[in-house]
Amino acid sequence: MEQVTIKDIAKMCGVGVSTVSRAINDHPDINPETKSMINQVIREQGYVPNNSARNLKRTEAKTIAVLVKGMNNPFFTSMVKSIEKEIKKKKYAMVLHHVEFDEDELDAALELVKEKRLKGIIFLGGNFNHSEEKLGHLKVPFILSTVGCISDVISKNTYSTVSVDDVKESYRMVDYLIQSGHKKIAMITASVGDGSIGKLRLTGYKQALQANQISFRQELIRPMKDTLEPYSMENGYQVTKELLESGEEFTALYVISDMMAVGALRAIHEAGKKVPEDYSLAGYDGIELGRYITPTITTINQPIEEMAKETIGLLFDILAGKKQHQHKVFPGKIVVRESTKKI
Amino acid sequence: MEQVTIKDIAKMCGVGVSTVSRAINDHPDINPETKSMINQVIREQGYVPNNSARNLKRTEAKTIAVLVKGMNNPFFTSMVKSIEKEIKKKKYAMVLHHVEFDEDELDAALELVKEKRLKGIIFLGGNFNHSEEKLGHLKVPFILSTVGCISDVISKNTYSTVSVDDVKESYRMVDYLIQSGHKKIAMITASVGDGSIGKLRLTGYKQALQANQISFRQELIRPMKDTLEPYSMENGYQVTKELLESGEEFTALYVISDMMAVGALRAIHEAGKKVPEDYSLAGYDGIELGRYITPTITTINQPIEEMAKETIGLLFDILAGKKQHQHKVFPGKIVVRESTKKI
DNA sequence: TTGTACGCGTTATCAT
DNA sequence: ATGATAACGCGTACAA
Numbered sequence: 135m136e137q138v139t140i141k142d143i144a145k146m147c148g149v150g151v152s153t154v155s156r157a158i159n160d161h162p163d164i165n166p167e168t169k170s171m172i173n174q175v176i177r178e179q180g181y182v183p184n185n186s187a188r189n190l191k192r193t194e195a196k197t198i199a200v201l202v203k204g205m206n207n208p209f210f211t212s213m214v215k216s217i218e219k220e221i222k223k224k225k226y227a228m229v230l231h232h233v234e235f236d237e238d239e240l241d242a243a244l245e246l247v248k249e250k251r252l253k254g255i256i257f258l259g260g261n262f263n264h265s266e267e268k269l270g271h272l273k274v275p276f277i278l279s280t281v282g283c284i285s286d287v288i289s290k291n292t293y294s295t296v297s298v299d300d301v302k303e304s305y306r307m308v309d310y311l312i313q314s315g316h317k318k319i320a321m322i323t324a325s326v327g328d329g330s331i332g333k334l335r336l337t338g339y340k341q342a343l344q345a346n347q348i349s350f351r352q353e354l355i356r357p358m359k360d361t362l363e364p365y366s367m368e369n370g371y372q373v374t375k376e377l378l379e380s381g382e383e384f385t386a387l388y389v390i391s392d393m394m395a396v397g398a399l400r401a402i403h404e405a406g407k408k409v410p411e412d413y414s415l416a417g418y419d420g421i422e423l424g425r426y427i428t429p430t431i432t433t434i435n436q437p438i439e440e441m442a443k444e445t446i447g448l449l450f451d452i453l454a455g456k457k458q459h460q461h462k463v464f465p466g467k468i469v470v471r472e473s474t475k476k477i
Numbered sequence: 478m479e480q481v482t483i484k485d486i487a488k489m490c491g492v493g494v495s496t497v498s499r500a501i502n503d504h505p506d507i508n509p510e511t512k513s514m515i516n517q518v519i520r521e522q523g524y525v526p527n528n529s530a531r532n533l534k535r536t537e538a539k540t541i542a543v544l545v546k547g548m549n550n551p552f553f554t555s556m557v558k559s560i561e562k563e564i565k566k567k568k569y570a571m572v573l574h575h576v577e578f579d580e581d582e583l584d585a586a587l588e589l590v591k592e593k594r595l596k597g598i599i600f601l602g603g604n605f606n607h608s609e610e611k612l613g614h615l616k617v618p619f620i621l622s623t624v625g626c627i628s629d630v631i632s633k634n635t636y637s638t639v640s641v642d643d644v645k646e647s648y649r650m651v652d653y654l655i656q657s658g659h660k661k662i663a664m665i666t667a668s669v670g671d672g673s674i675g676k677l678r679l680t681g682y683k684q685a686l687q688a689n690q691i692s693f694r695q696e697l698i699r700p701m702k703d704t705l706e707p708y709s710m711e712n713g714y715q716v717t718k719e720l721l722e723s724g725e726e727f728t729a730l731y732v733i734s735d736m737m738a739v740g741a742l743r744a745i746h747e748a749g750k751k752v753p754e755d756y757s758l759a760g761y762d763g764i765e766l767g768r769y770i771t772p773t774i775t776t777i778n779q780p781i782e783e784m785a786k787e788t789i790g791l792l793f794d795i796l797a798g799k800k801q802h803q804h805k806v807f808p809g810k811i812v813v814r815e816s817t818k819k820i
Numbered sequence: 821t822t823g824t825a826c827g828c829g830t831t832a833t834c835a836t
Numbered sequence: 837a838t839g840a841t842a843a844c845g846c847g848t849a850c851a852a
Contacts, residue, residue, distance in 0.1 A: 137616075139845055144823095152823060164822085168822085182587045183846075184846070185588060186533040186592050186845080187529075187533050187844075189846095190830090190846075232573065248529075267523075397769055422710060427770055428742065487839095494829090495831080496837085496838055499838085507837070511837080529828090529830090533828090534829080536844090
């Protein structure tokens with residue numbers, strides 16, 4: 135595997151390595167002729183600079199990383215796209231990295247920082263309950279965007295967050311269902327062990343019930359299955375199926391994510407029932423699919439574009455020393471579509 | 478940004494760097510006591526080895542890369558998951574890399590090989606029409622899995638392919654529609670410029686028509702829009718909408734991908750028509766969503782699991798020198814669901 | 821404008 | 837079992 139290096143190119147061109155380096159990196163101090171000659175040879179040889187060596191040598195690179203937990207959720211896909219657009223505007227490079235639900239995003243971040251000389255990190259999704267000690271090792275500024283609850287152990291001024299108020303938005307949705315005449319509202323939420331987003335949204339649910347003098351019934355709360363992929367259609371499908379078969383009465387079903395709501399939709403259909411005639415169905419996230427599926431799904435829309443803008447804007451302001459770490463909360467928007475109705 | 482290096486750890490432990498290195502990499506020649514002592518310090522300091530330096534020094538790494546073109550298609554997500562499982566079985570590491578539709582996957586591959594010392598590459602999706610010259614620079618074995626047509630300029634024994642026969646499977650689907658009594662079959666295919674998968678599937682369509690003595694009508698062929706994201710729901714939605722508004726008559730609509738079929742479904746619904754009562758609808762890919770949406774979508778199922786297994790198996794056999802490059806074709810399977818009916 | 825030489829953090833090789 | 841040291845491929849300060 136005789137890989138061609140910068141030295142080989144230099145030799146072939148009869149110049150020094152630094153000259154080749156200058157040609158590659160568009161340095162000013164170089165004769166245009168030598169430069170084009172070198173580029174010619176580079177192309178012929180199919181020479182590609184070794185990124186490892188570059189990263190090793192470079193003191194700082196204009197790159198920021200985006201770490202996504204849970205690649206299956208299309209909500210994050212949209213988020214990443216918006217973020218990427220913003221990063222490109224700033225003439226920075228983005229590296230995208232997925233971590234599985236059972237992986238440690240902080241470990242991944244720590245590695246990436248060393249490897250790529252990152253300027254900053256954006257975490258998307260997941261829970262992020264890490265010890266302060268370990269977090270202390272992460273020296274670059276980072277922003278938690280759409281991340282679940284953060285253990286309050288960590289002082290809030292070491293990082294930023296950008297998200298919607300999950301309790302409030304969840305409240306908004308449940309309250310809307312109640313105002314629509316629903317009293318028996320079932321909910322599919324995160325698994326019991328999950329202390330994050332699922333818990334917050336459940337809190338919103340409880341508050342809405344309480345504010346409307348409806349008593350809370352544990353039987354209506356259905357955690358997603360640990361045995362299936364979290365937030366997946368299959369998970370929503372199975373849980374809904376069990377709910378229906380349990381015979382538990384309800385008129386509305388509030389599902390913690392749109393993807394799961396799609397599964398719920400199918401389970402209801404297969405049970406011979408209709409949405410919204412027999413059951414109203416509400417989701418959360420505002421993914422694209424919710425607008426295309428029939429019936430279209432009533433949901434809480436997270437302002438993806440704005441959140442992405444804010445995330446990047448904030449990160450760069452912090453990098454420039456213009457701002458301190460902050461905790462931005464964006465208002466969600468309830469989008470009423472075909473899957474819910476008044477009763 | 479004083480990052481702690483292996484030297485610092487060595488100094489702290491009062492040992493040499495090589496000893497630390499041995500501790501990190503589970504080398505045999507090391508005293509268990511020193512090893513645990515070193516690991517202790519490493520944890521305390523939150524030391525993380527620099528991957529760039531490792532990759533630079535290492536002669537070979539047990540990693541293979543998967544390059545995906547078009548991250549929005551859930552079909553690839555499943556494929557990647559299956560592939561990852563297989564790679565892990567072999568005790569190799571996988572690096573996943575997304576490239577946009579307008580990026581050059583070969584450039585990305587060339588970079589990655591140098592940077593990560595890859596053993597092999599798997600390309601997923603896209604077209605892959607590269608010059609033989611440029612392809613020659615890619616020294617590691619690679620496999621094209623579910624990739625569109627490959628320019629026949631390149632000699633077939635420099636790479637492997639694993640895929641279904643797009644012409645045949647497309648034929649199968651269209652023939653099924655014809656056997657179900659459909660004669661006016663509209664099709665949504667790739668944009669005109671795209672000489673890949675779209676073209677092959679169109680060929681299958683034409684052949685099926687011909688075999689059944691149905692004349693081909695250009696008006697029924699609707700390319701996806703270049704202005705929208707390829708293979709997206711929105712694209713399927715818009716194209717179907719135009720098709721319906723054009724007044725062109727048809728009884729079945731065959732869409733080149735399930736994701737676009739979802740968009741088509743919505744467009745038909747909004748036009749006040751029903752699937753399958755007014756129009757039969759068929760997709761291609763066999764994504765999970767097709768089983769959950771109502772009506773469930775008749776489609777061509779690609780045997781993801783088997784293809785993933787074969788892809789990895791083949792790659793490792795080639796690496797071991799046990800096999801030459803091959804071109805495996807898997808049979809697709811038509812899955813008849815609710816979205817089509819006999820007329 | 822161009823070339824030489826050093827160092828980035830790590831692993832591999834060789835002594836010890 | 838352990839330590840010193842030479843690479844790995846590149847960017848860059850400095851000399852020419």
